[in-house]
Amino acid sequence: MNLGDLVVRKSYGGDLTFRVEDIVQNKAVIKGTEFRLLADSPLDDLVQVPPTRITERGQQAQIKAIEHLSWLRKDRQEQSQRSGESVSGAWTQTPAKEPAYFEVPGKVLHLDGDAIYLQKSLSLYEQLRIPAEGHHIHESKMAETLYRLLPRVRPDIVVITGHDGVLKQQQHYDLYSLSSYKNSQNFVAAVRVAREYEKNFDSLTIVAGACQSHFEALLGTGANFASSPGRILIHALDPVYIAAKASFTPIRDSVNLSEVLNHTISGNQGMGGIETRGSFRIGMPRLQNLATLKVAPSVL
Incomplete structure (x- = not known):
């Protein structure tokens, strides 16, 4: 067995597909290919599978992902139409039949x-025409990275995610304690930095967490949306769906909580949040193509 191989766990009935990230003696560190789960497993519990093999649970997640992306695209188009109507009560167009905003x-x-999840996320933002900057950062380095990036990027929405999970080696784990989680304490530290940078919950929307993350601690530190209320596995793109919805919800409206949470793949036991205003704005007049603009220079 080698790094990068796709595997399933025999003891779990092969319910999820993982990628081998590291091998230490007789154990492997594995990451979910569809869900944001980090785990370790004895090598003799792993079975290598071909890239074409998809588990039933993974297939269900892929179907839901396609459905929810379709919903986001439709919602994005409808928002564009509502934007045009809000300018003058009807489509305001230029002579070229293009919106004037x-x-x-x-x-x-x-x-x-x-x-890998980062690239999938950036691809989805691009499909939805959402401006996004992404960075692959180890969870333990996210807080210090945000401290540097936030003043430069000045985002409206921050997504803080990766891998997490309840630590299985603890005999009597306490779900209230951050020490019972793989990376929740790192996500909490990153949320704290972001919220100290911008204290207004409507000026900076924070989406944080991964599989089984400490939902209450993330919200309590300042996240608008977080995982995981039911300590369940969340799909790789669930935080992205929420960020996208916040991105094209108008600033005069609140993100529809029940709608956006029910349209995540893991549902409202995987993601939750608080009432939050959107970040979408329109402007006028329509931006012009400066390469074709005829201008009479006025300065010597």
Whole structure:
């Protein structure tokens, strides 16, 4: 067995597919390919599978992902139409049949502990025409990284995610204690830095957490949305769906909590949050193509 191999766990009935990240003696560190779960496993409990093999649970997650992306795209299109109607009560167009306004979706700064998930997330932002900057950062380094990045990027939305999980080696784990989680304490530290940077919950929307993360601690530190109320596994793109919805919800409206949470793949036991205003704005007049603009210079 080698690094990068795809595997399933025999003891769990092969319910999830993982990628081997590290091998130490007779154990492997594995990361979920669909869910943001970090785990370790004895090598003799792992079975290598081909890239084409998809578990039933993984297949269900992929189907839901396609459905929810379709919903986001439709919602994005409808928001564009509502933006045009809000300008003058109808589509305000230029002579070229193009809207006379321009859109300013909320800008996303996305920190991810997983490089593959980061690329998937950035691809989704691009499909939805959401400005986003992403960085692959180990969970333990996220707080100090945010301290440097926030003043430069000045985002409207921050996503802090990666891998997490309740530590299984503790005989009597306490779900109220951050020490019972793999990375929740790192996510909490990062949320604290972000909230100290911008204290207004409507000026900076923070989406934080991964699989089984300490939901209450993340919200209590200042996150607007977090995982995981039911300490369940969350899909890799669940934080992205919430960030996207916040990005194109108008600033005069609140993000529809029940709608956005029910349209995550893991549902409201995987993600939760508080009432939060959107970050989407429109402007006028429509931005012009400066390469074709005829201008008479006025300065010698």
